Amino acid sequence: MTQSLYRLADFMLAEPLVHDWQAWWMTVAPVPASLHLHTYQVPLLKAYLQTPDFHAKAAKDPLLSGTSFVGIPAARAGEVKALLQRMQEEQAERIKLAEAVEEFQSWLLAEAKGQSLEPLYERVPEPLKGRVELSYDYYNRPFVRVLEGLAYRSRYHKPELQTLRLSRHEADNARPSLLSTPRLREPGHIELRVPFADARLDALFHLDLEPKPLGYIRDLLGPSVKSDEEVLPLLSDAPVPAAEPWNGPGLRVRYVGHACVLVEWKGVSILLDAVVAPRTVQGGAPRISFQDLPRHIDYLLITHSHPDHLDIETLLRLRHRVGHLVVPRASGLLLGDYSPKLLARSLGFQRVLEPEFLESIPLPDGELLAAPFLGEHGDLGHAKSSWIIRTGKHQMLFAADSTCIDEHLYRNLRDAVGDLHAVFMNTEIEGAPHTWMLEALFPKKRDRKMEKNRRCRGSNVPEGLRLLELVGARRLYNYAMGLEPWVEHIIGPPATPETPRMKESDKLLAECKARGVDATRLQGSTTFHLDV
Structure with missing residues (x-):
């Protein structure tokens, strides 16, 4: 008996998330992600919890597009509160790093006026020690240079918070704002708790090109899937469209x-x-x-x-x-x-x-x-x-x-x-x-004019x-x-x-x-x- 083969459905959406926020560089790169968490994400969710109805309404207003309103119904505010608590607990080290960056940069600007920076390394706070270089420009303005390769190999890089959420892409305008609205779990979603670098993602997305038996797909998804009924709505048994490279002429x-x-x-x-x-x-x-x-x-x-x-x-x-x-x-x-x-x-x-x-x-x-x-x-x-x-x-x-x-x-x-x-x-x-x-990267006090x-x-x-x-x-x-x-x-x-x-x-x-x-x-x- 011929075994049915399945590929990913044309409407299958695979969203990479970091602690339920859609992934972009400001949620992945260790030091910017720490600042973004501390200065933007946490305050935004706290503001939402004070007036969830206002946020949910404002997020739907086209005139307010691109502004910081959380587009989650007030009825789900309890889930947002739980998410905020998890973020603060599981990313506590990142919050301490962000606080250290803010405080130390302000201190350095006030203290370093062109004298040797060597003694100032003693004042580098613990989260930054061994991960930054202090330097001047040619006008003796000090700055902190992050040794980014070390940051990716430190506890401040959090691949364990990375997940991939699979769902049916119902409509383009149904997706919440990448910047201001975390992605709460919905019925029918499948969540893979794997780091973005995991090779299993390549095997999963190869299903765009080559169908596989349902058993193979279930094994690939692992414990995230309990039954065929969960995964079948995201698959298709239609042939894979041919898309060969162009060889010309021209x-x-x-x-x-x-x-x-x-x-x-x-x-x-x-x-x-x-x-x-x-x-x-x-x-x-x-x-x-x-x-x-x-x-x-x-x-x-x-x-x-x-x-x-x-x-x-x-x-x-x-x-x-x-x-x-x-x-x-x-x-x-x-x-x-x-x-x-x-x-x-x-x-x-x-x-x-x-x-x-x-x-x-x-x-x-x-x-x-x-x-x-x-x-x-x-x-x-x-x-x-x-x-x-x-x-x-x-x-x-x-x-x-x-x-x-x-x-x-x-x-x-x-x-x-x-x-x-x-x-x-x-x-x-x-x-x-x-x-x-990039608001999280700037000092809180600056000349807005x-x-x-x-x-x-x-x-x-x-x-x-x-x-x-x-x-x-x-x-x-x-x-x-x-x-x-x-x-x-x-x-x-x-x-x-x-x-x-x-x-x-x-x-x-x-x-x-x-x-x-x-x-x-x-x-x-x-x-x-x-x-x-």
Whole structure:
């Protein structure tokens, strides 16, 4: 008798969680996670417990999207209280670390005025001892440099708090805010208590490509599953769709959505800023999903760490397919300038590249180049790279949320590598404050007035046109505009035609076409070919 084989259903959602919060770098990297816990998560849940009805209502208001309200009904406040207690108990060491960082940095700024820092090591608090270096810049301003590799091997890294929760993805707008709402357990959820680096996740997600018998799947899920009836709603016995790599002729580009783009050239596949969504039970917007991607992804490139570009959920699901993960290089001089490479290692990636600007990664008759990226994090030093992909004589610039605030950069870039024929760029002209998502890294007392014009924005129309002119672009692809419903839980409701960034996009597209530049705004999922 033939045994039935099952794969993961197209609508199976696999959410990586850290203590019931959706995973992103600020909940995984040890020192930032400690500060985020102490300064953001714990105070937020305490505020919710004071007025749960108000929070639950405010979280549903589109005008308050991106703000700090917990979208959990008041009837479940008892579960939130229990979660808060567990967080405070099981992450007590992280809270002590965060307190030590805050207190010691303030003391160091007041004490160190250019004299030798050697005697000050005696004042380093216990949670930081042996894990930091004290240093000055050339103006004798002191700072604390975290020895991040040691932090990942300390008690402050908490892989035991990492879980993977499997569920049916009912609708895109049903997902709670990644930043402000923890994920409470619901009926039908299956929870795997395994660290993100565990190889069992690769075996699980290989079921996207190769069906297995139900018994194999139950064994893989282990004690999390008590019966077939629990796991069958997350599986499908339909054939796996064929998704073979593109072999030409020429270059194929598949826009997956938001800032995620798949480039296929001479049998090589390159995926940028991978945010891939499962389909939904209710249907929803058409999309390129996990079953539609190549079985092997040679290079997966990350521009920067905002979770609409570096999505741990997608990275874990694709890990077994990825040849090399390519990330921007960090300096490590700020608490928030964490290492994406070390984060990737902690997520189980073995082959991680961290190229310098204009360092070449060879492709068949082509190459990958890291390029400078001004903007998006305001004026904060963080790991970020735009990417140049050369295929034959054709070159594409994936500029993500770059801002053309220094035209000399793009003039120099063109002098160094030649014309960049196609540019993928954003037109977010307002942007969140530069502290967006990073509030926990800043001192509690600071001059807020000075920060009002420090934004995480992209290029406006004049800047965008100048960038295109400077690099010799013939095509513009306006992307990363927040138009796809499956990124709503990360960046809020999709933009409307009246949104400032959309009006700016309309103006940019019109100006480009008037100047003979082929300009398109990307939305949804689509496939096209470029001249090479």
